[in-house]
Every structure is written in C-alpha cells, then in structure tokens.
Amino acid sequence: MRLSQRLRVVLGDDASWSSDHEGASGTALRVTSGGRVFYVKHGPLAAAEHLRLRWLRGRVPVPEVVAFDDPVLVLADVGAASLEAAAPADLGDLGAVLGRTLRLLHATPVAECPFDGRLPVVLDRAGANVRGGLVDPDDFDDDHLGLTPEAVFEQLLARRPREDDLVVAHGDFTPANVLLPASGEPVVIDVPALGVADRHRDLALVHRELDGDLAAWEKFLAAYGLVDHVDEELLHYYRLVDELL
Missing domain, CATH: 3.30.200.20 (Phosphorylase Kinase; domain 1)
Structure with a gap:
C-alpha cells in the first residue's frame, strides 16, 4: 500500500x-x-x-x-472488542444489544441519507460478482449449500420483492460489526454498504446470527421495537442476497 x-x-x-x-x-x-x-x-x-x-x-x-x-x-481504534469476540454467554443478551443498536440506526431519517442500498443497486453488484467469478458457493450458509451462484442470482431476480419499508440500513449488520466499549454505548463499524434499503436486509442477518434461538430473537425484537411484523419470506430473500455480496 x-x-x-x-x-x-x-x-x-x-x-x-x-x-x-x-x-x-x-x-x-x-x-x-x-x-x-x-x-x-x-x-x-x-x-x-x-x-x-x-x-x-x-x-x-x-x-x-x-x-x-x-x-x-x-x-x-475504539478500544473495544466486537460483540462477536465478546459475545455474552446468553444469546438473548446479544440479541438485546443488537436490537438497541439497530433501532438507533434505523431511526435515522431516510430523507437525510444520500446513499442508495436498494435492490437495483444491490442486485447489480451481486450480478457483477457472479459474472466475475467472485462468489464461492462453498461459503454459502448450510441451507443454501448445493446451489450455484448463478442459481441464487436467478432466484433473486425471479422473487424480487417490493421495497416498502425503507430505513437507513447497515448492509452487513452482524455481531462482528458492532463494538461495545466500557461506556456501554455500541459503536457501529464497517459501513461501506450502508444506504437506504428495506429494513429486512439488516433483520435477515441478525436472524441468521442468532442461529434460530427464538428467545434471543424475541429479545432482539423487543429491544429493536420499530416493526410490528417481520416477513419470513423477506428474511430468507435477503439472506440469499447476502450470499452474493
């Protein structure tokens, strides 16, 4: 460099x-x-x-x-470990911290955000990654193993949803990208994909990271508190999107 x-x-x-x-x-x-x-x-x-x-x-x-x-x-340096490195033993506590952090980000007024993370932009990037051979299917989540990048991309195009619930989305919201200093106020990192997008783009990754723990997911939603309904199909769709990014 x-x-x-x-x-x-x-x-x-x-x-x-x-x-x-x-x-x-x-x-x-x-x-x-x-x-x-x-x-x-x-x-x-x-x-x-x-x-x-x-x-x-x-x-x-x-x-x-x-x-x-x-x-x-x-x-x-923020001087703090990520939630991934210092995750509490109780996934519910992890879910609550993620929920509080994402609530703050998603409460940011969409009209103020100059960055576009909606599907036309994201799918263009995903398609370029597939065509460029930049997607390793061996890294797919267990429930997507066996699919080719091309098959995943075709599914994304065929099932493309409407984007009616827009927020300022992180784009890669995982425990690894949230730091928790001693002050207790989480710090968000690694934001090059941040932009206006459907809130399910971030919710899908939290759901995946909590690994099917229903109690932890419910604690996350209680702390997040900004949505009355979570669309299971959108959770699955945005997890597929993430495979190609």
Whole structure:
C-alpha cells in the first residue's frame, strides 16, 4: 500500500503494521504508532466507508476518521472488542444489544441519507460478482449449500420483492460489526454498504446470527421495537442476497 506524505506524517515513522487482529480480512491493517492504535483501510470500499462515516458522525456512534487520502482511510481504534469476540454467554443478551443498536440506526431519517442500498443497486453488484467469478458457493450458509451462484442470482431476480419499508440500513449488520466499549454505548463499524434499503436486509442477518434461538430473537425484537411484523419470506430473500455480496 502506498501512503502519501500526509498519511506518513499522521502514522509516524515508528509505525508497526499488522494484519493479525480481530476480524482481519485483508482489507484492514492494525497500525501501532506513538502509543496509539489505528486501523488503515484502502481501496474503493475504504472510499465508500469514508463518505458514510462522515455522514453518520453525530447520528450514530462510529469510529473517528483520523485521515483520508483517497483511497486510504485511517481510523482511530475504539478500544473495544466486537460483540462477536465478546459475545455474552446468553444469546438473548446479544440479541438485546443488537436490537438497541439497530433501532438507533434505523431511526435515522431516510430523507437525510444520500446513499442508495436498494435492490437495483444491490442486485447489480451481486450480478457483477457472479459474472466475475467472485462468489464461492462453498461459503454459502448450510441451507443454501448445493446451489450455484448463478442459481441464487436467478432466484433473486425471479422473487424480487417490493421495497416498502425503507430505513437507513447497515448492509452487513452482524455481531462482528458492532463494538461495545466500557461506556456501554455500541459503536457501529464497517459501513461501506450502508444506504437506504428495506429494513429486512439488516433483520435477515441478525436472524441468521442468532442461529434460530427464538428467545434471543424475541429479545432482539423487543429491544429493536420499530416493526410490528417481520416477513419470513423477506428474511430468507435477503439472506440469499447476502450470499452474493
């Protein structure tokens, strides 16, 4: 990764770089310098995340943007583990924290959000991933194993629902993307896919992550509290969408 002179000054000459950290995916590097910890991302997703973090600031707790020099994004360390790493033994407690966090995000006025995460945008991206051979069917959830990426995409096109219940959706809302500092106020991370979308796009991933635990799901819904009815077909549809992203 090539850094501009400005970013080299920000990170310091004694910077120690590591890809060995919680949630390491190859797109974020942990940098320690001068007693501080930073996370550095680069590429198109980093640019997309920078725009969304700037917009989210003051609306939802997110990491501080230390610097951005396209396409490199430097974030301050929040100093907290994710809910995935520090998940409570009781899935119900995990569901409640996820519910409170998602409630705050989904309560953000849609009219204020400049980012589009609706199906035309998402399905275009999914189709490009399929055509580019970027989808590994071996990584599909157990109930989708045996399907090809092409078959999944055909199902998504054939069953495409209306989008009547729009919110500001995270797009990848999982325990790994929620940090819980000692203050107890969750911090949302990894937001390059954030945009206006049907709320079931996020609900579907929470439902999957709670692994069929009905009590935990009910605690999530009680904490979330913004929806009177959850559409089971939409939960399944948006889980299929996630397989291709």
